Amino acid sequence: MAEQPLFRRVALLGFGLIGGSIARRARQTGDIAAEIVANARSEATLARVRELGIADRVEADPARAVEGADCVILCAPVGAYAELAQAIAPHLAPGCIVTDVGSTKQSVLRDVGPLLPEGVHFVPAHPLAGTEYSGPDSGFATLFEGRWCLLTPPPGADEAAVEKVAELWRRCGSMVETMEAAHHDRVLAIVSHLPHLIAFTICGTADDLEGESRQQVLQFAASGFRDFTRIAASDPVMWRDVFLNNREALLEMLARFTEDAQAMARAVRWGDAAYIEDKIRRGRIIRRSLIELKQA
Numbered sequence: 410m411a412e413q414p415l416f417r418r419v420a421l422l423g424f425g426l427i428g429g430s431i432a433r434r435a436r437q438t439g440d441i442a443a444e445i446v447a448n449a450r451s452e453a454t455l456a457r458v459r460e461l462g463i464a465d466r467v468e469a470d471p472a473r474a475v476e477g478a479d480c481v482i483l484c485a486p487v488g489a490y491a492e493l494a495q496a497i498a499p500h501l502a503p504g505c506i507v508t509d510v511g512s513t514k515q516s517v518l519r520d521v522g523p524l525l526p527e528g529v530h531f532v533p534a535h536p537l538a539g540t541e542y543s544g545p546d547s548g549f550a551t552l553f554e555g556r557w558c559l560l561t562p563p564p565g566a567d568e569a570a571v572e573k574v575a576e577l578w579r580r581c582g583s584m585v586e587t588m589e590a591a592h593h594d595r596v597l598a599i600v601s602h603l604p605h606l607i608a609f610t611i612c613g614t615a616d617d618l619e620g621e622s623r624q625q626v627l628q629f630a631a632s633g634f635r636d637f638t639r640i641a642a643s644d645p646v647m648w649r650d651v652f653l654n655n656r657e658a659l660l661e662m663l664a665r666f667t668e669d670a671q672a673m674a675r676a677v678r679w680g681d682a683a684y685i686e687d688k689i690r691r692g693r694i695i696r697r698s699l700i701e702l703k704q705a
């Protein structure tokens with residue numbers, strides 16, 4: 410028997426892979442929201458959400474979407490958050506919980522926190538779950554199951570509001586952890602943002618080679634290269650905003666990676682077989698660790 414819905418009205422601002430997955434989960438379990446209101450920027454997305462019938466109401470105006478909501482979840486690219494926060498702030502009900510799903514957290518505290526009125530609770534969150542797909546058709550109810558969701562509440566955040574957002578994600582099937590936003594951004598820079606930057610870049614390098622050589626290169630891509638291309642197929646706007654909103658941590662991790670890559674290059678040039686083998690072996694160790702953690 411589903412528990413009572415956690416929230417009366419949840420407004421999802423942005424309705425793509427993540428927003429659509431939350432909406433589908435809420436429909437599936439019945440214990441997250443009594444009513445889901447969907448907002449998106451494009452009329453095409455709004456029309457598709459109506460067709461899919463996975464929201465109780467669809468609103469083009471974010472200000473109208475949040476009226477009377479006791480929970481608002483920002484599910485747009487993080488670069489849109491300041492604009493959205495500006496638009497909704499005057500229309501938020503006292504006691505409303507504003508949260509998000511953004512892949513960066515310091516930028517969310519910077520862009521949203523200062524704009525929210527007194528009496529509104531702010532609990533940033535980040536579900537560590539996703540795919541390379543985007544848009545209202547891409548979400549699914551089980552996306553968050555067995556995955557972590559990281560909460561980065563600002564100092565002095567209302568404990569009851571933090572717990573309610575934690576419960577929302579537990580009801581989505583996630584494990585929940587709380588951490589500092591700066592630590593979140595450094596961790597995600599190495600386990601998510603840099604891997605995507607490398608995948609996007611290597612695809613460009615291979616494409617350039619094909620152009621220069623005027624011969625088939627990509628035709629001969631084996632499964633290894635294809636593995637890179639899965640995440641490289643992710644949404645350009647989302648990842649543009651992630652890179653630009655976690656610049657410092659991403660550039661730090663890229664610098665460290667570049668040093669390590671240079672060391673590997675030097676080992677290849679001078680035939681340091683032991684160094685090369687040791688570095689390669691670490692990859693297998695990491696993979697096994699992720700499998701044991703059920704995160705692979």
Ligand SMILES: NC(=O)c1ccc[n+]([C@@H]2O[C@H](COP(=O)([O-])OP(=O)(O)OC[C@H]3O[C@@H](n4cnc5c(N)ncnc54)[C@H](O)[C@@H]3O)[C@@H](O)[C@H]2O)c1
Pocket residue numbers: 422423424425426427428449450451454484485486487489493510511512513535536537538539540541542543544545547644647651
């Ligand atoms: N894709 C992933 O794997 C993943 C995983 C975890 C968190 N996230 C985060 O979730 C958020 C949404 O990502 P997604 O994968 O659902 O993206 P998506 O592209 O599938 O959906 C984004 C939605 O936001 C809307 N939107 C775009 N620009 C907007 C604007 N300026 N104002 C209002 N709405 C706008 C789009 O119409 C769409 O409905 C991002 O902040 C992303 O960092 C993504």
Ligand SMILES: O=C(O)C(=O)C[C@]1(C(=O)O)C=C[C@@H](O)C=C1
Pocket residue numbers: 511512536537538539540541600601602639640643
């Ligand atoms: O599985 C994927 O395709 C993802 O990229 C999901 C992924 C990631 O693992 O990097 C991407 C961005 C998010 O903020 C969280 C998760």
